[in-house]
Amino acid sequence: MPTDLERFLACMDYEPSARRPNHELGAWAQTRARWQKENPDAIKDFHWSWFDDEPAIGLDKREYIGVNYGFIPGYQYEVLEETDRYVVARNGNGIVTRALKQGSVGGARMCMDEYLGFPVSKPEDFADVKRRLVAAAPERYPADLDQRVERWKQRDYPLILGHNCAANGFYWRAREWMGTEPLSLAWYDYPSLLHEMMEFYADFVIETSRPVLEKIQVEYFCLNEDMSMKAGPLLSPATYREFIFPHLKRMVEFFRSHGTRHFAVDTDGDPTVLIPLLMDAGVDVVWPIERASDISPQEWRKQFGKELRLWGGVDKRIIARGPEATTQHLREFIPLIEEGGFIPTVDHTVPPDISWDNFRYYMDAKQALLAGDFAKLE
Secondary structure, eight states: OOOHHHHHHHHHTTOOOSSOOOOOOOBOHHHHHHHHHHOHHHHTTOOOOTTTOBGGGTBOOOEEEOOOOSOSSOOOOEEEEEOSSEEEEEOTTSOEEEEEOTTOBTTBOSSOOEEEEOSOSSGGGHHHHHHTOOTTOGGGSOTTHHHHHHHHTTOSSOEEESOTTSSBOHHHHHHHHHOHHHHHHHHHHOHHHHHHHHHHHHHHHHHHHHHHHTTOOOSEEEEEOOOEETTEESSOHHHIIIIIHHHHHHHHHHHHHTTOOEEEEEOOSOOGGGHHHHHHTTOOEEEOOOGGGSOOHHHHHHHHGGGSEEEOOBOHHHHTTOHHHHHHHHHTTHHHHHHOSEEOOBSSSBOTTSOHHHHHHHHHHHHHHHTTOGGGGO
């Protein structure tokens, strides 16, 4: 029987296999609370780290090299105001938010915070960000990295550099430093600062990754960007080409030169007009293909061909409708499953409008899809 690593590589290389990889992202805390009420026995053994695996629902194993690409030191967490309805606080990234308390479960909010302040509002503020991002500082790596490397050399599952959202991308970081609206203006008002930010961040990721990649090769690296909304990206292709593309290209070239098989970019929304630039830079995976943005893996395969691997694309809204709608939806993926280069997952974490029974049906039906047992989807 193929290992999880062999199965992953066969899919990514468009080779046949007994089944395709079974991956998922995770579930909202509110979803976990709902399922606990609906069927506590079914989820009693869950560890809820679905990027790693979840044997109870048949998810394949992956492992992540824990590199800290964040601020060292981070900003001191500080509550600035608190009422019965909300909390205003500065988090470890130096961002001030107003967070609604209603509907929170274990600190996880039902809606996005309101963003009130950011660490960079003018060029001279960037110096304080840079001092917190010293590349390759020893504390960025596991203390027992060398022992882990020896174990990873014997692995039979995919190995990835950095946990999900560890190395957030060029747009993501700049947005964290400045805020969405100020960043949208800064491309024009402070172009020198933005060029400096993009160059600095590429250097930081490369030099922080280098000590690990000189010890062990990985199956992929993911740059989390979230740079798109339903109507398209939050910056134009021209802006992306001028400010980000050259640095993304040299970053990808660095990873490839150190044996990294695949380079993935994660963004919600509809990034379609930016995908040619991503591919020109060497990116060969885009996910999670958010269906509420009127995009689909089928259309992207027609448009961009087999050079672009696709992960995600399962519409969470359809799973909530129940088995019949889910079966019909999964059947649409049969040609991509047969062809390869596609790993279907829910197009984000599983929201609380999906019952346990509907999710369990989805996972059972998806396993039939992955195994090529298409008759079960009739």
